[in-house]
Amino acid sequence: MVYPQVANRAWRDGADSRTLTCVDLDDLLASQQGVISRAQAHACRLTDRRLEWLVSSGRWQRVHLGVYATFSGPLPYLAWVWAAILRAGPGSVASHRTAAYLDGLCDDPGPVIHVTVPADRYVEPRIDGVRVHFAHRLARTRHPAATPPRTRVEETVLDLVDVAPRPREAETWVTAACQRRLTTPERLADALGRRKKIRWRAMVEAMLADVADGAQSPLELRHLRRVERAHGLPTGHRQRRIAGNRVIWIDVDYPEYRLRVELDGRIGHTGEGRFRDRHRDNRATVDGHATLRYGHADVFGDPCGVAAEQARVLRARGWTRRPRSCGPSCPHPSRDHQGSIPS
Template identity: 50%
Template sequence: MLDEIVTRQCGALTRRQALECGLTDEAIRARLRNRWQRVLGSIYVAHNGPVGRDCLLWAAVLRAGDGAVLSYESAAEAVGLVDEQASPIHVTVPTERKVRRTPGIAIHRSNRVDAARHPIRLPPQTRVEETVVDLTQSCDRIGEAIGWITRACGRRLTRPERIASAIDARKKVRWRAELLAAVGDVATGAQSPLEVRYLRQVERAHGLPVGSRQYAVERSGGRSYDDVRYAEFGVVVELDGRVAHPDEACWRDLRRDNASVVGGRRVLRYGWADVAGQPCAVAAQVATVLRCAGWRGAPRRCGPSCMLTSP
């Protein structure tokens, strides 16, 4: 039984678990002298080698006690929402619980721990959508908060409607209306904060046609996706929020753009500075290309200070 617990918990266990499996205090002390080691206070690791990350995450949850779950950046790490290791390790416990302060562990309290807990993932952790909402509430700016939503859905870790349900389940949510609006935009196919901004501040605000998001295209090199495609007019808008491209990404984007041009499509590419800094100018340019391609509509000014001039 002890071996099963140790295996399930990636090598970590509590003193209570050891005693419940029949070990005496003396037997535990003997193992600590020879084969085991202590981590995070009274939590043991059943070997004397390097402590892996999975073991540390388990140890943090065990240290926090019954009902504890990984949360925030640590739950995001466990499910692949972030690629880096969180420091400190974030754990949420029931509101009424008292937990001894331990270096390396950040404790959060919630009266929704049971509802937020993922039903099967181990170590115990919050559901992806609950993790996303938690992270939006720790942001300083709404743009950062929306970024968590787009990332979670872009990585196919959860769905927009699940995030919306998690928001609705909470009595207090900062930026509730804005987050729900962002969830709706992501549901249409926007997969990054830049794509959401283009949809709102360029396309909708200036009355442009509604483009198809993440439009799948089969090309000689395999399947790729156009960020925004105005299929009726053969116009593609690619949105790139990265400050700099890795070399391979550069070539991939160039190949995609070249393939679009060869296929008779007009390709426009914009970065964050364009869409965030000059949305009216971007709208005017897109509208000009669309009209050259056959669009019979006309863009509209987004407000009194709009810099757009009719094409």
């Protein structure tokens, strides 16, 4: 019997498909979502003539050249992934957005299947619905047991960072992986250190330090950098857990000044999440805390305005300094060479 992990290992190592026997066929199909390659079919003693009859009779269907689905009707997503991997050949794995979807890193797999093959392999450059990538380090970056075969989650994140066209998209992949608890900043940093070349390296290294300090989304990172640090505001405590009759989480807490800042992305702030937010804000007000709430349009669109509003509340609650200018277009006055602010 060929169990899924055994078939997966054989495909990873490029084992000769003739080592499979005909009694393995049902188990092989179960492990590969009903998809099989011509070489595997030959190993199970199916001739080309038999394969052609199965396809022409409608019992099977040809998905790619030399790859078949052993059923009629639409293919489920995992079957498409297996078909792409089998078409690309032994040693191939799902990668990039496809691997991200398989691991729960994103909720949309995108319009094409991404596979990565060893760099020394030749693969037809055009496979319908499939994007082929090549990697020299694939033996080390592939997951040892996951099925369908795919890259390790840390490598998937870094692959997506490397092809991200904009910094904000790269931020999203890193923070999503940590926020969904699929990996940690430490494991990502370790994987990053083993890569010689990657786009956005300096930004990702800085992000990983910030994420380790508690910032869990691009919105929180933007607030940390462009609102708090850029304007010299006090350093808040991020993702602070407050225990009581009900455990609550504070996005950014300034306990010395009894001020809380909530950063509302779309996830978790609709429906029941919106009710929890209101309950938390009401409780904070009863306890003497002020709550400021900002969304993407505020923090990305007007970080200086957010800083000014926070600064007014902080000063009203005991902060004795003033915000500083973050650049030529910032409305806050610049500090002089001694660090003071002109009156």
